[in-house]
Amino acid sequence: MAEFELGRHLYRFPGGLKLRHHKQIACRDPLTPAPLPERLWLPLAQHQGPAGECLVEPGDRVVGGQPLTRARSDREVPIHAPTSGTVEALRDGPVSWPPGGQARCIVLIPDGEDRFEPLDVPEDWTYESTDALIERLRAGGLAGLGGAVFPTAAKLRGEFPPIRALILNGSECEPYISCDEMLMRSRPEAIIEGARMLARATGADDVVIAIEDQMGEVRKRLNAAIRAVDAEAPIRVVQVTTIYPEGGEKQLIQVLTGQEVPHDGLPQDLGLVCLNVATAAAARDILIDGRPVIERIVTVSGPGIRHPRNFVVRLGTPIAGLIAAADGTTGAIDRLVLGGPMSGLPLASDRIPITKGSNCILALRPEDTAREQPVMPCINCGECIRVCPASLLPQMLYKHLVADDFDTARELNLFDCIECGCCAHVCPSHIPLVDHYRHGKGVLRERGIEDARAARAKARFEAREARLAEREAARREQREARERRLKDADRAQDEVRAAIERARARAQKDTGDAGDNDA
Amino acid sequence: MSGVLTALVVLLALLLGIGLVLRIGAKRLAPDEDSVVERINAVLPQTQCAQCGYPGCRPYAEAIARGEADINQCPPGGETGVRELAELLGREPKPLDAERGETKPPQVALIDEDRCIGCTLCIQACPVDAIVGAARRMHTVIEADCTGCELCLPPCPVDCIDLVPRPAPFIWPEPDAPRRSIPIEVRHG
Numbered sequence: 221m222a223e224f225e226l227g228r229h230l231y232r233f234p235g236g237l238k239l240r241h242h243k244q245i246a247c248r249d250p251l252t253p254a255p256l257p258e259r260l261w262l263p264l265a266q267h268q269g270p271a272g273e274c275l276v277e278p279g280d281r282v283v284g285g286q287p288l289t290r291a292r293s294d295r296e297v298p299i300h301a302p303t304s305g306t307v308e309a310l311r312d313g314p315v316s317w318p319p320g321g322q323a324r325c326i327v328l329i330p331d332g333e334d335r336f337e338p339l340d341v342p343e344d345w346t347y348e349s350t351d352a353l354i355e356r357l358r359a360g361g362l363a364g365l366g367g368a369v370f371p372t373a374a375k376l377r378g379e380f381p382p383i384r385a386l387i388l389n390g391s392e393c394e395p396y397i398s399c400d401e402m403l404m405r406s407r408p409e410a411i412i413e414g415a416r417m418l419a420r421a422t423g424a425d426d427v428v429i430a431i432e433d434q435m436g437e438v439r440k441r442l443n444a445a446i447r448a449v450d451a452e453a454p455i456r457v458v459q460v461t462t463i464y465p466e467g468g469e470k471q472l473i474q475v476l477t478g479q480e481v482p483h484d485g486l487p488q489d490l491g492l493v494c495l496n497v498a499t500a501a502a503a504r505d506i507l508i509d510g511r512p513v514i515e516r517i518v519t520v521s522g523p524g525i526r527h528p529r530n531f532v533v534r535l536g537t538p539i540a541g542l543i544a545a546a547d548g549t550t551g552a553i554d555r556l557v558l559g560g561p562m563s564g565l566p567l568a569s570d571r572i573p574i575t576k577g578s579n580c581i582l583a584l585r586p587e588d589t590a591r592e593q594p595v596m597p598c599i600n601c602g603e604c605i606r607v608c609p610a611s612l613l614p615q616m617l618y619k620h621l622v623a624d625d626f627d628t629a630r631e632l633n634l635f636d637c638i639e640c641g642c643c644a645h646v647c648p649s650h651i652p653l654v655d656h657y658r659h660g661k662g663v664l665r666e667r668g669i670e671d672a673r674a675a676r677a678k679a680r681f682e683a684r685e686a687r688l689a690e691r692e693a694a695r696r697e698q699r700e701a702r703e704r705r706l707k708d709a710d711r712a713q714d715e716v717r718a719a720i721e722r723a724r725a726r727a728q729k730d731t732g733d734a735g736d737n738d739a
Numbered sequence: 740m741s742g743v744l745t746a747l748v749v750l751l752a753l754l755l756g757i758g759l760v761l762r763i764g765a766k767r768l769a770p771d772e773d774s775v776v777e778r779i780n781a782v783l784p785q786t787q788c789a790q791c792g793y794p795g796c797r798p799y800a801e802a803i804a805r806g807e808a809d810i811n812q813c814p815p816g817g818e819t820g821v822r823e824l825a826e827l828l829g830r831e832p833k834p835l836d837a838e839r840g841e842t843k844p845p846q847v848a849l850i851d852e853d854r855c856i857g858c859t860l861c862i863q864a865c866p867v868d869a870i871v872g873a874a875r876r877m878h879t880v881i882e883a884d885c886t887g888c889e890l891c892l893p894p895c896p897v898d899c900i901d902l903v904p905r906p907a908p909f910i911w912p913e914p915d916a917p918r919r920s921i922p923i924e925v926r927h928g
Contacts, residue, residue: 318909595915655914662910669908674785677886680867681787681795 226385226492227428227458231478233471235607236463237642239562241434243398246521246528251406253532254518254545260328260536261313261573262288262299267369269295276326280307284336285512287359288326294374297363297576301328302514302534304335313571316558316578320568328536338510345417345507351377353421353507360506361513361576366392366400366496367559369577372503375495376421380488385426386419387476387487390497391460393432393467394560397580399517400497402530404431404438407501408445414500415455417507422493427455429497430472432462464562465640469494471609483636518574520546522561524553524583533574539581540570554589557582562641563654596649604643604653610636614643618653621660626667629660637661776804782823786815787866788888790840795866803828811835817842845905846887848880854899861891861900 265271272289276282282301291298305328313325339360342348348356358373366389388411392400404411415427431438442457460466460475470481473492481487487494498516505511514535520542521528527547539556543549557564558572559580604614612633620628637657644653706712780800791812793799802808803824810824811833818835825832835842850861850870857875869885872878882905891900 319911321909652914655911658911659913662908666908666910673886676884677785677787677867678780678796680869680884681785682797684866684868685795685797 226387226426227430227456227476229478230458230460231475232461233466233474233609234611235609235642236465236471237607237645238462239393239395239464241462242395242521243401246396246398246519246530247402247405249527249529251402251517251530251532254534254537254542256303256330256332256334256534257537257541258329259308259538260302260305260330260534261538261571262302262326262328262536263313263315263323263573263575264289264299264326265323266299266535266575266577267297267363267371269297269371269374271324272296272298274310274326276307278307278309281305281331282307282328284334285338285510285514287361287512291358294358294377295371297369297371297373298359298361298512299326299535300361300512300514302536303328303330304333305330313573314569316565316567316572316575319565325536325573336511339506339512341507341510346420350421350423353417357421357503357506359512360502362499362502362506363513363576364496365498365502365513365516365576365579367577367579369575372495372499375488375493376418378488380486381491383422383424383488383493384491385428385493386415386422386424387472387492387494388415388418388427388429388497388500389467389469389472389494390429390431390435390438391462391467391472392579393462393464394562394564394580395464396521396582397519397560398521399519399530399579401435401438402519403498403501403517404435405441408438408441409449410501410504411442411497412445412449412453412455413508414502414504416450416453417503418493418495418500419454421503424493425454427453428476429455429457430460430476431457432466433459434462435459464642465609465638468609468638468640470638483633513576516574516576516578518542518578519580520583521580522557522582522584523588524549524551524585526550533578535575536573538571538573539567542574542581543570543583549583550585552586553583554586555584557584562645563639591650593650595651598649598651601648603646603648607642607646609640609642610638612637614653617660618651618656621656626660626664630664634660634664776800778827779803779824782816782820782827783813784815784820786886786888788815788886788890789866790814792839809833809836812839814840814842843887845907846902847882847885847905848887848889848891849901849903850878850880851899851901852877852879854897856897856899858896860894860896864890864894866890 264274272291274289276288283304284301286301287298288301289298308327308329311325311327312322315321315323345353354373354376362372364370364372390400390404415429419427429442439457439459446453446455458476465471466475469487473481473487473490473494477490479490482489502513515532516535517530518533519530525543525546526549529546531542531545533542556567556570558567558578559565561582564582598615598618600615608614617629617632617634620632634657639654639657641654644651647653780797783796783800785796787795789795791799791808793802793808799808799813803810810828810830811821813820814835821835822832855877857872857877859872859874861878862870862872866888867884867886869881870878870891871881887902887905889902
């Protein structure tokens with residue numbers, strides 16, 4: 221493990237862009253809870269990994285906080301009832317991923333009473349073992365709330381070197397998104413308490429909360445919270461330069477340590493765990509209030525929103541309800557985006573519900589999405605190389621991908637692309653580069669699945685052939701043994717006589733019986 | 740004269756020596772038949788459907804290696820498969836033999852469990868043991884292991900097996916690439 225002192229000196233990552241922030245428009249109003257909709261749509265799988273086992277059936281009455289699915293491993297994350305009500309159905313509903321696709325959802329009709337039953341909480345979490353803490357966090361449905369929704373339990377424990385430091389990521393660098401900033405302003409104590417818990421669960425003895433250099437107010441509040449909660453806690457607030465995408469996990473680690481996360485490795489290989497500030501606050505809610513992950517802060521913004529703001533939203537609330545709560549749209553909307561303008565995902569419907577990873581909803585008007593110019597051929601200007609934060613060769617990747625040469629693209633480390641969108645943003649030929657990379661990754665992933673399938677079919681076919689051959693050999697052996705016996709004339713006579721006797725006895729016993737003729 | 744004789748003797752000895760080395764080399768370093776079969780087999784899609792006329796992908800690979808079978812007999816592999824085989828074996832690619840069947844999108848067998856009478860015939864026919872069940876008990880297909888080879892269809896006496904498209908993972912659509920050249924205004928006159 222390499223030596224570094226976390227955050228004492230700030231380094232730079234290659235590339236990146238200075239972008240206009242557009243964040244303050246959604247930060248003028250205080251955080252308010254979004255109204256409960258008529259129906260909550262809760263996709264069974266809201267995280268990276270398989271869905272948990274469903275525990276409810278249509279018609280069941282549930283209270284807020286009640287688990288609706290059960291995790292069977294650290295890769296699975298349970299979901300909980302966001303409020304009290306009745307399970308109407310288990311039905312496919314529109315979701316954000318796959319784009320335009322559907323997934324199985326639990327449809328919950330709130331009863332309006334909003335009864336809540338907390339999870340079992342430890343009397344004093346500092347006496348809990350790390351495994352018990354992680355178990356509780358998993359049972360509370362904790363997953364990365366920064367947007368990737370990686371199961372937190374799988375990040376906190378596993379086969380990796382001991383964790384030295386915990387990085388809490390509060391440097392949301394993408395324009396418009398301000399949910400983490402609002403959280404840090406309104407609940408700094410919760411983040412500090414959560415940081416202590418997560419540090420305990422990982423065994424880290426150093427915690428750095430990284431925020432952007434423009435968030436002076438946030439820094440003051442966090443430092444005040446550290447003094448209020450535990451002045452002795454090894455928690456520091458570090459301000460990093462605002463360059464998109466410094467909020468990316470790998471980029472933030474590079475800024476704080478000067479080291480790169482290995483190409484095929486994890487932050488844990490450097491002795492680091494990186495979690496979002498909202499994940500820390502949610503960890504605190506699970507362990508102190510017994511409140512599982514049933515709501516999150518969502519930014520509703522963009523030029524198409526009349527009154528941009530941040531809401532505390534119960535999971536499962538359809539996006540349409542949030543837009544209405546933000547006083548609707550300013551006019552015709554061309555596109556709804558989940559996430560930010562650089563790396564966000566276009567949404568197929570405003571019926572798509574908020575899930576654990578939904579940090580921001582952007583509404584874009586036709587004039588925001590209109591193409592200025594047609595897509596032109598690549599002119600090898602190299603702008604994309606200059607801005608790529610992963611030190612890739614975007615134009616080479618693009619050329620191999622349009623030539624369907626996916627293997628070379630893989631060799632050029634296509635999978636190290638974090639899809640930040642910088643290359644496409646600066647491309648003077650307006651080539652939608654990230655779409656090409658996403659397509660290429662999809663093709664290569666599918667190929668991997670096909671290869672694995674073929675390997676399994678091959679193994680099973682060969683195992684079956686071997687089994688059949690063995691059985692055939694055994695049969696032949698038996699037949700040959702019998703033939704050898706029959707060569708002896710006397711013994712053959714005896715065998716024949718015995719067989720006739722047996723047949724006669726059976727015939728007498730079975731008279732009148734229809735017989736059972738199956739094998 | 741003796742010079743000529745010496746030359747002859749030396750040449751003869753050389754020839755014998757080289758001959759011996761080549762002979763031993765040919766025996767010791769014979770092209771590994773197995774590795775050729777293995778490499779051909781790696782290109783084949785492992786559907787084990789027997790449409791090529793051989794009882795599985797490996798037997799077909801062996802037949803190609805022996806020079807018995809042509810490279811265009813595998814419908815699941817499709818034209819891409821033929822191209823890959825041609826590249827591997829240094830031959831000219833040729834169109835798929837249409838008599839063997841057509842290339843189909845990935846599919847899996849699905850047993851209509853209400854109609855299944857539990858005769859076990861499909862279990863015996865499945866080349867990858869992807870059907871479970873017992874005599875007079877309902878059978879079912881292990882979707883993850885089914886190759887969609889269709890070999891279970893003919894033996895079924897009640898026709899309760901259907902082949903349905905295998906759900907494909909989502910792949911981000913490829914944007915329209917600017918494959919056209921730079922538009923140049925041509926002036927006449």
